[in-house]
Amino acid sequence: MPVRHDEQLRISGTRVRLHPQPRFMPQYAQPETVWLSLAPGRIGPGPADGRMYTVDALDKKAYAPDAFPPWTGQWSPPVTPGPDGHFDHIDPASREFGVVHMYGTVRRVLDIWEGYLGYPVEWHFHDLQPRLELIPYIDWDNAQSGYGFMETGYGKPRGDGPREPFCLNFDVLAHETGHLLMFSLIGIPDNDTLTTEFRGFHEASSDLVALICALHFPSVVEHVLAGCRGNLYVENEIERIAELSPTEQIRSASNSHRMSEVPDVRTPWDKLTQPQLHQVGEPMTGAIFDILVEIYQQILVEEGVISRDLADLADRAADGSIDVHRVREPFDAAYTADPSGFHQALARARDIVGWRLAQVWQQTSPHNLNFAGVAARFLTIDRRRSGQRFQMIIRNSFRWRQIGPGFLPGAAR
Ligand SMILES: [Zn+2]
Known part of the structure; x- marks a missing residue:
């Protein structure tokens, strides 16, 4: 969501409280x-609004593949807003907090992407029902979104503690919302036009939905940038961000996999496991993440937050031609002098990539989807918006990942 749009919500919006990352x-x-x-006042008890409603179902197992909402079993009374219409009065230790956390996260993710698109997204299941059903507590060790619903169970316990509910996990909820957004924006292929790349792209895009949304929390931006003293580029290249960043989505996005290192996209999707389909998407997720990081660095230079010389040094440190220690100190000095310059650059890079991704999803057909087509569309959308400013960055990032017309399926192996 564009920064100014987000600032406006602080005046006009309804408050909830969310954990940006797992509360442990x-x-x-x-x-x-x-x-x-x-x-x-426009979010009713549930919480519920015109696009989604929360049901605190009791004793519920996961919906079977042929089952659809609404849930008709037992449920707890809806959570009501405070007298001022906000939902930030709920005790974080209560069951009700998880109910509001699930609603608040899914609504926030939808707000962010509608902010980039500039119009409301119509759910792909709107023929069945206009609103998404959200069920925060089910007896299951997983989470899923399906035709008209999202439901979440529990993750593994930490040590001797209780199991951690997924309804409190921002990344899990945002990823599942990402799948619903992809079905709504890209659409649904036929049996004979469903490609392995479609499935991989779904996972990659859902991870990117979660990543871009996590970067809307000032605390996440602060934590990531302070941890690497603003030098995302080198830290990414040497894969240290995985240690620096607590964010699961950033960890998966900063992967270094190329197409020749993941399952062959010519393998039919139903011959691959779910983790393998996720792997197919990793070079795409990584390419978009690299684009974000390089645009961020370009903005740092354009705004004078770091010098061109330092950026060039960082490039050379990234490709291993000089030692990374040579850039650490100057980045540290620049970050100490102007942390907000770094924060603003990351927010702008986030919005540049977010806007382009939203356009790509809107313009991509679900039929015979392939990564080369997605990359070409990303380039075209960017060129129409910004001319040549970021074209080299984008082209190089896709090429490095072996995504594009020069890399036929499997040609790189
Ligand atoms: Zn997924």
Whole structure:
């Protein structure tokens, strides 16, 4: 969501509190206030609005593949807003908090992407029902989104503690919302036009939905940038961000896999496991993440936050031609002098990539989807928006990942 749009919501929106990352991580133990796009009073008990409603189902197992909402079993009373219409009064230790956390996260993710698209997304299941059903607590060790619903169970316990509900996990909820957005924006292929790349792209895109959304929390941006002193580029290249970043989505996005290192996309999708389909998407996720990081660095130079010389040094450190220690100190000095310059550059790079991704999804056909076509569309959309400014970055990032017309399926292996 564009920064100015987000600032406006702080005046007009409804407050909820969300954990930007799992609450067992000390820096995210306290939930943070987030403003949803609907005005106070427009989110009813549930919480519920015109696009989604929450049902605290009791004793529910996962929907069977042929089952559809609405849930008709037992459920707890809906959570009601405070007298001012906001939902930030709920005790974080209560069951109700998880109910509001699920609603607040899914609504926030939808707000962010509608902010880039500039119009409301119509759910792909709107013929069946206009609203998405959200079920925060089911007896299951997984989470899923399906035709008209999203439901979440529990992750593994940490040590001797209780199992951690997925309804409190921002990344899991955002990823599942990403799948729903992809079905709504890209659409649904036929049996004979469904490609392995479609499935891989779904996973990659859902991870990117979660990543871009996580970068809307000031605390996440602060934590990531302070951890690497603003030098995302080199840290990414040497894969240290995985250690620096607590964010699961950033970890998966900063992977270094190329197409020749993941399962062959010519393998029919139903011959691959779910983790393998995720791997197929990794070079695509990685390419978009690299584009984001390089645009961020270009903005740092354009805005004078770092010098061109330092950026060039960082490039050379990234390709291994000089030692990374040579850039660490100057980055540290630049970050200490102007942390907000780095924060603003990352927010702008996030919005540049977010806007382009939203356009790509909107313009991509679900039939016979392939990565080369997606890359070409990304380039075209960018060129129409920004001319040549980022074209080299984008072309090089896709090429490095072996995505593009020069890399026929499997040709690189
Ligand atoms: Zn998924």
